[in-house]
Amino acid sequence: MKSWKKLEQKVARLRGTERTPLSGGNSRETQSDTLDDTFFIECKLRKAPAIWSLYEQVEELAKKENKIPILVIKKKGKHGELFIVNDKYLKAFIENWGAK
Numbered sequence: 001m002k003s004w005k006k007l008e009q010k011v012a013r014l015r016g017t018e019r020t021p022l023s024g025g026n027s028r029e030t031q032s033d034t035l036d037d038t039f040f041i042e043c044k045l046r047k048a049p050a051i052w053s054l055y056e057q058v059e060e061l062a063k064k065e066n067k068i069p070i071l072v073i074k075k076k077g078k079h080g081e082l083f084i085v086n087d088k089y090l091k092a093f094i095e096n097w098g099a100k
Helices: 003-014 050-064 087-097
Strands: 071-073 082-084
Touching: 050 071
Parallel strands: none
Antiparallel strands: 071 082
């Protein structure tokens, strides 16, 4: 199985669903990479995404303070932000985000 298919399968299993066969524009069910009923999930496998090095910096600083690393990205002039959390911290993020 190709690496990008393995990524789709891993993410689908985290949600208790399956990856979309013929994912993307070729599927008749959804263009999402998973068959999730709630979330539209798009998985991308890249050799060295620029955002990854930014996240690694945040993760290193967070480890020093024993905190959950979250990288927030905003495009200037646009509404909304992207929250980036590594899957190893996802459960802790969900459990703690609304705690305060």
